[in-house]
Amino acid sequence: MTRRRWRITLLGAAATLAAIYPISSLFNRNDWLVPVIAVISLVAAVGLVMRGLTRVRPLIPLVQVVVVGYAILWSYAGDTFSFLLPTGATLEVANSLGLQALETVQRYTVPAPLNDGVTFCLVIAVALVAICVDAMAATWRSPAAAGLPLLTAYLITAANGQSALALRYFIVPVALWLIMLHTTARAQFGRWGTMATAEAGRAHPEPDPGRDPAFRTGLDAIGLEAAHDREALRSFSVGAVRLGLIALLLAVAVPAVIPHFPPRYLLEGLGRGSGGEGKGSVGFNDTVDLTRSLNNNDQTPVLTYTTTAFTRSPLRVLATSYYSQGRWLVLGEAANRVGQPQPLPPSSERRDYVLDVTGNLLAAPRIAVPYPVVAVSMEGTPWSIDPITRDVRVGKSVANYRVTYADVSPTTAQLREAGQPDSPDITQDDLTIPDRSRDLIHRWSNQVTAGANNSLDKAIAIQDHLRDTSRYTYSLDLGPTVRDSTGRIAEPIQAFYETRRGYCVQFATAMIMLARAQGIPARMAIGFLPGSRSGDKYVVRSSDAHAWPELYFQGSGWLRFEPTPGSRSGAPPSYTIVGAESGPTGGGRAVTERGSIKPPIKTVAGPAERDVTTTPTDVSLLSRLSSVVSVRGVATTLAVLVGLLAAFIMPITAWVLRERRRRAARTRQDLLEVEWEDLTSHLRDLGIVGPAGSTLRQVRERFISEGHLDETTASAMRRVTTTLEKSRYDLPERTSRAEAEELQRDIRSIRRHVGATRTWSIRVRSFVWPEAGVSFWRSLAARVLRDR
Amino acid sequence: MSVTTMETGLDAAGVDGTADLDLVHEVADRLVTAMSSVIEGKADVVRTTVTVLFAGGHLLIEDVPGVGKTMLAKALARSIDATVRRIQFTPDLLPSDVTGVSIFNQDARRFEFRPGAIFANVVVGDEINRASPKTQSAMLESMEEHQVTVDGTTYPLQSPFIVMATQNPIEMEGTYPLPEAQRDRFMARISMGYPSARAELDLLESHGARSPLEDLVPVTDAATINRVVQAVTHVHASPAVRQYIVDLVTRSRTTTALRLGASPRAALHLLRASRAHAALEGRDHVIPDDVQALASAVLSHRLMPSSETQLARRTTAEVVTDLLRQVPVPPAAR
Incomplete structure (x- = not known):
């Protein structure tokens, strides 16, 4: 080169x-x-x-x-x-x-x-x-x-x-x-x-190789060594391949153990979350994938709030109408829409509540607010509202904010009389059904809504159908992948139809598609359940993440439905219950379940019930919905653990080796040998080296003189060697248990005393870098490099 | 000492064993004290002598004339109440002078055996390398076999039987150096060395009037020595120690510093001597330190240095010291 x-x-x-x-x-x-x-x-x-x-x-x-x-x-x-x-x-x-x-x-x-x-x-x-x-x-x-x-x-x-x-x-x-x-x-x-040639060529005005006899000789010698070099090169390569294989194995094995981080993990909370409280923030993935099982039950708080309402509504983060290949997506253009949303119903037809959020960790541009928002106040942070979905977006993460929201629970009578949906809030996406499942959805929808002759009744029929726990099972685990008759992986909605199990995402998606099939505009809302009470506040945790459908009713706008069975996902909104008296003032009251739906919790099947009760909610869409503070927490903890493990690998190795030898010891003699070996190794770490291959007495004298042992320690050392001598060279049964125990006591006291006389740095080194551990790794490395 | 049944048929009782060990210790103390009154400032030589006696071996004392070789031998002989014979080896000494001879008795009209000088508990062979090889071998054979065969009749020697031979270094004039095979019969070789200036001064003073040997009275008897020798054989030598001895002699055979290494007999002698050494220290088991303490005395006279060693003017004793350094003490680090 x-x-x-x-x-x-x-x-x-x-x-x-x-x-x-x-x-x-x-x-x-x-x-x-x-x-x-x-x-x-x-x-x-x-x-x-x-x-x-x-x-x-x-x-x-x-x-x-x-x-x-x-x-x-x-x-x-x-x-x-x-x-x-x-x-x-x-x-x-x-x-x-x-x-x-x-x-x-x-x-x-x-x-x-x-x-x-x-x-x-x-x-x-x-x-x-x-x-x-x-x-x-x-x-x-x-x-x-x-x-x-x-x-x-x-x-x-x-x-x-x-x-x-x-x-x-x-x-x-x-x-x-x-x-x-x-x-x-x-x-x-x-x-x-070829150092000689290379160096000569590089560093000096080059000697003419042809004429310089010394150079020639050098070249000949190199020729003779060529075979040796090739051999060395081969072993070098083999070693490299071996290391490479180990790295490859680790690369495959480690991700299997460590949880999968969402792709944006690295910069979340660093760049974007700078306005937060410095604790990091909760990232919120805009994409919802129906095919993934959930296994996350993260209890990290996302935000804390107080509210003036009697009952609490879910906090919505975003809504999307676009469904593609098993995923709900927020498209780029949708994320950048500007404009003013449609006006809310007049204040006489609604009731406004205020919600004060503190300690919000959700990463910008998302914040969680109840739907629909009337007003938002946050100090000095620019925010915008999406004209169609009414998602509130912020310029940077904000810790505290106040939201005024409306409760527009119309009566069932109003809804029944709602006309054909026609509003700029409705897009083509709100009625789109995936081609692959179109037939199935229409068939399914017609079957479910048979007998209902208006949008509300159809929606209620769909909701009741899905909440029927004798038909559907709530489960975070989606089970094995479902394939259709041609062997392709089934469309997730079709898969849900087949397996009849899923969590909120599947239930919400099913309801949306079934409603769309009946001509009711429907979209997916993603956010958090109202959370749990903590003192006079409510805490929303990552595990409260939830998804639900919103259906459009002319005159009332987008209304929340709750097709997911389960105790914590809550009862469906009042207007969705046949015969319930409803209206804006009633929206604040707890809804008693009656009429069309069965009490869900009592009839939930075995495994699902466990899920519902132990993992409190329709637990979190987490791995799909959001990437979460705790991901960083887990990563940091893991990193710290790995770091600690790496820093203390030598003492840990030494300890493991010692314990292994101790366990392997069959007789009292073996055990004493282990103790002695441990002591000599420790003294060696402290700089007191016994002569190799010498008799115990010689070793003892060396220890006493080199270690400058005081009289007490020296006599302890003498007792130790005497006992050990007896154990080694006398009849085995002569060494008594008492002597062995005394030896252990003496060894402990020797370690203590000798350690106390050493400098701080030597003691630290002897702890962090014990010869017993180091030599193990050294010999391991040598073995790995040598074996070929 | 509680003796393993494997090693002895004599006794298995712990009390007796301890008593034996005490006896060894006591006899050794008395002997050392007695001999030290004659051989001044040579405690280690005296101790080795007693060790060899207890191990049932023979002793070769080698040094220049006049340093007290004979005195040491005589001192030991006198301290024991036993039959003592002394043979002054000269070039014209005949084998029959040593072993004995059959003489025709005219009255009885038959041959009678007249025992030679070797029929005693303690035989002091002075300047053994001055005798002719024939005479030397006659004695050395009986040393190993503890019996003498003359004219087809075998006569057992007394027990205990210890030969203490002195010899001058082979460079001295008029000597027939002992062949290797015969040197091998001696359990140990010791050198007296010159006394310290202080000891020499004392010596001049005390030896002025009369020999201190005359004041020496026996402190023990042959029967006791027999018991002691018996007791020493019951000292426990663990497999580790035996392995150490084997390692040592094996190394002596492979090292380049030596032309001839130690024989199996040397290993046996080293083990016996180590047992005696342990017993002298009041221990009922041998430790590697015992082996190391005696290795030089027991091994060095049997080894033949290689020419390199000779050129480097190193003695076999130094080579043995090297061996001790090189051979790790078992149990070696695992």
């Missing part, structure tokens, strides 16, 4: 490009790739030239920074240059470009529109990554370190993307990085054998 290091430079550039390529999924256009490729090429070219010119390594990245910086400024703000040099105006342009990028990033969700500011910032970021990679991989020849900037570049996308990145985005940069590692390692390894 030449000093310029062509191969590694090109590999580094390719790896950089591969690592930043996934960023294209964050923006709606791919124009940024062209300047980015240009910049990466420029960095590589400058690196190649500079490595040919100079040996001073720090100079190379410095020149790269200057040249690339100049090039970027010139291309974006070239008209402000005077005499080919940037001026103050250039900086102003750069600044405004940066601000533009900042605004774009803050305003738009992924995929964001691409503009000059964003491209400018992207190019700068990529240039920095490229320079880092080039410097580490080629200039300093440690491509292993170059993995870090590459990973950073990759994580930009991974952390900001909407969903998990495809595997190929990871495979390609990693493969390139591994090739870099391989190339460098091979080149360096190759130099061991």
Whole structure:
């Protein structure tokens, strides 16, 4: 390899490009790739030239920074240059470009529109990554370190993307990085054998190989050693493959143990949650997947509130009408809708309540509010309301806010008389049924609503049908994947129809689709159950996450239904119960269950009942609905645990080994040997080394003199060696239990006394880095490397 | 000492065993005290002598003339109430002088056996390397077998039977160095070494008037020594210690520092001597320290240094010290 290091430079550039390529999924256009490729090429070219010119390594990245910086400024703000040099105006342009990028990033969700500011910032970021990679991989020849900037570049996308990145985005940069590692390692390894030639060629004005006899001899010797070198190289490779296999195994095994983090986990609460209370925040995934089982029962509080209402409504976070392939999604355009919502019914037909939220941890832009919102007040935080769904969005996370909301519970009579739905609040999505299940849904819906002749009765029939626990089972576990007759994985609604088991998401989705089939506009609302009382406040926890359907009734707007059976998901709203007297004033009263629905809890089947009662609610859509504070908590705890484990791996190893030997000890003699070995090992850690292969008396004398033992400890040491001598060399049955116990006592006192005479640092080292543990790992490593 | 039934048919009672050990200790004390009054400033030599006596072995005392070799032998002989014979080896000494001879009795008209000098409990062989090899071997054979065969008749020797031979270093003139095979018969070889200046001064003073040997009275008798020797054989040698001895002699055979290593007999002698050493210390079991204490005395006269060792002017005793350093003491670290 030449000093310029062509191969590694090109590999580094390719790896950089591969690592930043996934960023294209964050923006709606791919124009940024062209300047980015240009910049990466420029960095590589400058690196190649500079490595040919100079040996001073720090100079190379410095020149790269200057040249690339100049090039970027010139291309974006070239008209402000005077005499080919940037001026103050250039900086102003750069600044405004940066601000533009900042605004774009803050305003738009992924995929964001691409503009000059964003491209400018992207190019700068990529240039920095490229320079880092080039410097580490080629200039300093440690491509292993170059993995870090590459990973950073990759994580930009991974952390900001909407969903998990495809595997190929990871495979390609990693493969390139591994090739870099391989190339460098091979080149360096190759130099061991041919050091003479390589060094001579590099460091000195080269001797002519043909004429210099000494050089020739050297070459011959190298030729003779070539076979040996090849052998060494082979063993080197085998060792590397072995380590690689271990890494691969770990990579497969560890994720099986650690819970799966949602893709946006890394930046949640760091960038976006800065307005919170510094405790991190609850991210809320906008997507609901019907095919996933739930296994999360996270009790982390999301928010605390007080309310003026007698009964409490669920707190809605968002609503969506768009269903696709088993998932409820909030589309990009839906997230950026602006405008004013339709006016609420006049205040005579509704009753307003106030809800004060404290300690909100939900990540921006989401907050949880009851539906429908009349007014929101939060100090100094900009917020907006979605004109159609009335979702409230905030600019940054907000800890405390006050919401005024309306209770618009119409009477059943009103609802029965509601006309054909016709409102700007209704979109085409609100009536869309997935093609794959269309026939099934229509058949199912007609069957359920047979006999009902208005929208309300149909809706109530659907709700009662779904709440019937003799038909449907509430379960967080969806059971095995259902396949249709052609062997494809069944559409989730169809799967629910087949298995008749699910949790709130399945029940809500079923109700929505069944209602849509009857021409009732319906959409999915996601949020939290009212939570549990704690003193005079209510606490909403992550496990309170819930999903329910909203159906549109002309004149009354979107109304909540509750098709999910179970005690905590609560009784259905009053207007959905046949014969209930209802109205705005009645909305505050607890609803007694009667009429059309059976008391759910008593008839719930065995396993479902357990779920309902022990995991209090329709527990959380968590893993689907939201990614949660606790995910970070779990990760931190795990990291701390792993860190602690790693820090104390040696003492733990030593302890495990000792316990294993102790258990393996069959006789009292063995046990005494273990104790003695433990003592000598501990004394060795404290710097008192007994002569190897000596008699006990010699060891004892060494300990006493080297350890400067006082008289008490010395006599304890003598007792120990005498007992041990007896145990080793006298008839086995002569060593009494009392003697063994005394030996243990003496050993403890010796450890204590000797430890007290050592310096603090030696004691810490002897604890953290005990020879017994270290030698185990050392021998293990040696064995692994040697065996082949 | 509670003796394992495996090792003895004599007694198995703990009380008797302890009594035996006490007896060993007591006899050793008395002997050492008595001998030390004659051999001044040589406590370790005296102790080794007593150890070899208790182990039932023979002792080779090697040193330059005049340092008290004979005095040591005589002191031991006198301390025991037993038959003592002394043989002054000279080049013209005949084998029959040692073993005895059959003489024709005219009156009885038959041959009669006249026992030689070796028929005694303690035989002091002075300057054994001055005798002809023929005579040397005649004595050395009887040492091993504890019996003498003359004209086809076998005569058992007395018990206890200890030969204490002195010899001058082989470089001295007019000597026939003992062959290796014969040196092997001695359990231990000790060197007297010159006395310290202080001890020498005392010696001049006390030996001025008359020999202190004359004041020496027996402190024990042959029967007691027999019991002591018997008791010593019951000292417990654990497998670990036996393994250590085997390791040591094995290493002596493989080390490049030696041309000839230790024989199996050497291992046997080392174990017996170690047992005696343990008993002298009042212990009823052998520990590796016992082995180490006697290894040099028991092994070094049997070993033949390799030419490298000779060139380096190192003695076999030094080689044995090296061996002790190299061979790990069992149980070795697991």
